[in-house]
Amino acid sequence: MNSSALSYSEEEEKRVTREKVSKPMLWLGMVSMMMLFAGLSSAYVVSHASTKWLKFELPQLFYISTAIIILSSVTMNSALMAAKKDDTKGIKRFALMTLVLGVAFIICQFQAWDFLTKQGIFFTGKTSNPSGSYLYALTFLHMLHLVAGIIAVFVVWVNASRKKYNSGNLLGIQLCAIFWHFLDVLWVYLFLFLLFQR
Numbered sequence: 001m002n003s004s005a006l007s008y009s010e011e012e013e014k015r016v017t018r019e020k021v022s023k024p025m026l027w028l029g030m031v032s033m034m035m036l037f038a039g040l041s042s043a044y045v046v047s048h049a050s051t052k053w054l055k056f057e058l059p060q061l062f063y064i065s066t067a068i069i070i071l072s073s074v075t076m077n078s079a080l081m082a083a084k085k086d087d088t089k090g091i092k093r094f095a096l097m098t099l100v101l102g103v104a105f106i107i108c109q110f111q112a113w114d115f116l117t118k119q120g121i122f123f124t125g126k127t128s129n130p131s132g133s134y135l136y137a138l139t140f141l142h143m144l145h146l147v148a149g150i151i152a153v154f155v156v157w158v159n160a161s162r163k164k165y166n167s168g169n170l171l172g173i174q175l176c177a178i179f180w181h182f183l184d185v186l187w188v189y190l191f192l193f194l195l196f197q198r
Helices: 003-050 060-084 088-118 130-161 171-196
Strands: none
Touching: 003 130, 003 171, 060 088, 060 130, 060 171, 088 130, 130 171
16 A cells, blocks of 8 residues: 555544544534523522522614524535535635624623613612623623634634645534534523523
8 A cells, every 4th residue: 555545544543533533522512502591591590499580671783683693504514515515615605603702692692781781780780680681791701602603603614724624624614503503592592591581
């Protein structure tokens, strides 16, 4: 066997090994995040039943955020589909759109928090209430994870610019897409939870 064939075999073996390790690690991380938010949701429900609970309307910007993050899942999926078709320009275009939508989501979150504080809803302090504190905690934790997702999408965009993705090398963009869709589903869950558990 010549050296080039051996090199190709070694690269293929490394790729398969990375795939076998990376995906389970990602799923383990996402399960841990799910447990964190499940615990906070349970604490929210218990506090709702045992404390003086302040009811207030969710900011309209949360509805806009929801539409934005759902759309971003569509663009992220389009980037993955482009990679499967060896369409480097498509990957870059849709990854960039996902980045823009992710940043727009974060801007909406900050504006929503600003709206809440102007309505007298605070995270902590003498005038704070558990209902507002939990809302800030849940949405802030989600945003932190979304920042990690944005960094991952940016890495995808950079790698696409270097033409690292194609139909035979999808691992990086697949991992990013899985995580991004998870963040999307997590936000929709939080939004509906906060909407109906007030």
